[in-house]
Amino acid sequence: MTEATRRERLRAETEREIRQAARALLVESGRDAVTLRAIARKLGITAPALYRYYDSHDALLRQLCDDICADMAAALYADLAADTSGEVGCQVRAVCHAFRRWALAHPQEFALVFASPRDPIGADQFGSVFLQLAGQLIASNLVATHSDDEVPEVLHEDLVAFQQVLVDAVSEHGVTLDDGVLNLGKIYHVVQSWVRLYGHVALEVFGRFPFAVSNPEPMFDSMLDQMLTDIGFSA
Amino acid sequence: MTEATRRERLRAETEREIRQAARALLVESGRDAVTLRAIARKLGITAPALYRYYDSHDALLRQLCDDICADMAAALYADLAADTSGEVGCQVRAVCHAFRRWALAHPQEFALVFASPRDPIGADQFGSVFLQLAGQLIASNLVATHSDDEVPEVLHEDLVAFQQVLVDAVSEHGVTLDDGVLNLGKIYHVVQSWVRLYGHVALEVFGRFPFAVSNPEPMFDSMLDQMLTDIGFSA
DNA sequence: GAACTCTTGTAAACACCGTTCACTGAAACC
DNA sequence: GGTTTCAGTGAACGGTGTTTACAAGAGTTC
Numbered sequence: 001m002t003e004a005t006r007r008e009r010l011r012a013e014t015e016r017e018i019r020q021a022a023r024a025l026l027v028e029s030g031r032d033a034v035t036l037r038a039i040a041r042k043l044g045i046t047a048p049a050l051y052r053y054y055d056s057h058d059a060l061l062r063q064l065c066d067d068i069c070a071d072m073a074a075a076l077y078a079d080l081a082a083d084t085s086g087e088v089g090c091q092v093r094a095v096c097h098a099f100r101r102w103a104l105a106h107p108q109e110f111a112l113v114f115a116s117p118r119d120p121i122g123a124d125q126f127g128s129v130f131l132q133l134a135g136q137l138i139a140s141n142l143v144a145t146h147s148d149d150e151v152p153e154v155l156h157e158d159l160v161a162f163q164q165v166l167v168d169a170v171s172e173h174g175v176t177l178d179d180g181v182l183n184l185g186k187i188y189h190v191v192q193s194w195v196r197l198y199g200h201v202a203l204e205v206f207g208r209f210p211f212a213v214s215n216p217e218p219m220f221d222s223m224l225d226q227m228l229t230d231i232g233f234s235a
Numbered sequence: 236m237t238e239a240t241r242r243e244r245l246r247a248e249t250e251r252e253i254r255q256a257a258r259a260l261l262v263e264s265g266r267d268a269v270t271l272r273a274i275a276r277k278l279g280i281t282a283p284a285l286y287r288y289y290d291s292h293d294a295l296l297r298q299l300c301d302d303i304c305a306d307m308a309a310a311l312y313a314d315l316a317a318d319t320s321g322e323v324g325c326q327v328r329a330v331c332h333a334f335r336r337w338a339l340a341h342p343q344e345f346a347l348v349f350a351s352p353r354d355p356i357g358a359d360q361f362g363s364v365f366l367q368l369a370g371q372l373i374a375s376n377l378v379a380t381h382s383d384d385e386v387p388e389v390l391h392e393d394l395v396a397f398q399q400v401l402v403d404a405v406s407e408h409g410v411t412l413d414d415g416v417l418n419l420g421k422i423y424h425v426v427q428s429w430v431r432l433y434g435h436v437a438l439e440v441f442g443r444f445p446f447a448v449s450n451p452e453p454m455f456d457s458m459l460d461q462m463l464t465d466i467g468f469s470a
Numbered sequence: 471g472a473a474c475t476c477t478t479g480t481a482a483a484c485a486c487c488g489t490t491c492a493c494t495g496a497a498a499c500c
Numbered sequence: 501g502g503t504t505t506c507a508g509t510g511a512a513c514g515g516t517g518t519t520t521a522c523a524a525g526a527g528t529t530c
Binding site: 030033078107108114115116117129131134151152154155157158161162167188191192194195196197198199200202203205206208209210211212213214215219221222223226230 | 266342346349351352366387389390393396423426430431433434435437438440444446448449450453456458465
């Protein structure tokens with residue numbers, strides 16, 4: 001089984017430690033604290049040694065982004081699995097709550113991954129949980145049917161592209177969707193929901209509500225209720 | 236009129252140049268390029284001289300945030316003034332469009348001001364345009380009346396606080412509101428609108444929509460239409 | 471005008487940063 | 501056993517924020 005040579009094992013272990021150290025620095029002291037020298041110091045090696053593993057400081061940060069995405073996805077899946085109701089509405093609610101909880105517990109990671117003007121985000125696993133769930137959500141006929149004519153024609157092209165993304169995401173988890181189920185109206189509503197979910201969470205994490213919020217959780221719940229109602233779920 | 240001494244004038248001028256240089260660096264090369272030494276280089280002085288004007292690099296960044304907020308407010312007011320329809324609905328639309336346009340044209344500034352896990356934002360002028368307009372919007376009876384009972388009771392305390400913020404913001408511009416006009420239901424809808432506006436703009440600026448958007452503008456228009464409809468305006 | 475203070479800038483230094491390069495020593499391979 | 505591969509080192513370069521001691525001019529006081 002373990003075809004890895006001794007050298008390969010050691011290398012993999014060191015790489016794991018590098019990621020772990022980088023992550024710890026980000027959490028403890030923010031983005032600017034994730035320096036090559038600080039990471040090396042944590043491992044008891046020197047900074048240039050890190051260049052045996054990453055081409056540059058920037059490449060290491062990108063890897064960090066990917067790790068964060070993977071961890072977030074795992075957290076969201078865990079909360080999704082904890083929901084045993086079997087109802088899609090409850091599952092959506094669980095994942096949205098999990099997203100908010102994760103963002104509030106990991107503000108630095110959230111800022112790095114979701115609110116940086118970076119070009120190449122790890123789009124592969126980014127939000128795969130959302131996509132999968134969104135696909136299932138649309139597939140379930142609980143969502144009110146919206147005619148394709150409701151959405152402006154200029155958006156059709158983009159939404160068709162998103163349609164394909166959703167089909168791919170869901171089929172990766174072994175579920176195939178009928179063509180007719182995924183109409184553009186429904187897809188449009190999912191995008192609108194993402195806007196509201198992301199908007200609320202980001203505003204909360206960055207403290208950019210126009211007034212001091214003392215009870216953020218019920219406000220989130222309230223937004224979620226409205227969002228689900230608008231999609232076609234009853235609260 | 237000019238009671239400022241010669242020394243004071245020189246100092247003010249230098250301070251102006253510092254802000255200007257810092258701003259240029261942010262726009263041209265991003266947050267990490269706003270360096271004390273780079274600023275000093277632009278002014279033809281040395282870095283320690285900047286400590287005669289700011290306590291630290293961080294203090295300078297905070298000042299930069301305030302400047303950005305002020306400039307954005309000016310841009311939004313300009314676009315608001317350009318709207319001569321006299322209808323609040325059109326004014327809201329104009330300001331929302333102006334916000335999106337500003338954010339897309341100034342991604343670095345937007346990221347720094349609206350998406351940084353910083354504690355002390357220049358909340359004074361932050362979004363004063365929004366607040367003023369929101370107050371007027373609520374005051375106009377075009378907005379459908381929503382009962383206070385619609386919003387969960389846990390939110391009342393926070394919304395009352397926001398109510399006061401709105402009243403103050405509007406009264407600063409010489410308009411006084413009747414008590415009854417500003418009910419909690421309406422205020423709640425304004426908060427929800429801010430969530431959607433901010434969410435959409437941030438997602439667009441940071442490129443975090445779950446698919447490549449080729450026509451972002453009509454998608455924004457569509458969101459705006461829905462938002463205004465939900466508030467109580469007709470499209 | 472001379473003496474004084476206050477202000478604005480400089481130069482040098484410190485510790486830190488990303489990155490490059492020549493190098494060592496040990497593991498892996500033939 | 502000899503050779504190659506490779507993780508890691510140490511020194512160096514130019515960059516950063518920040519502190520300190522010091523110079524020189526502007527403003528003030530006598």
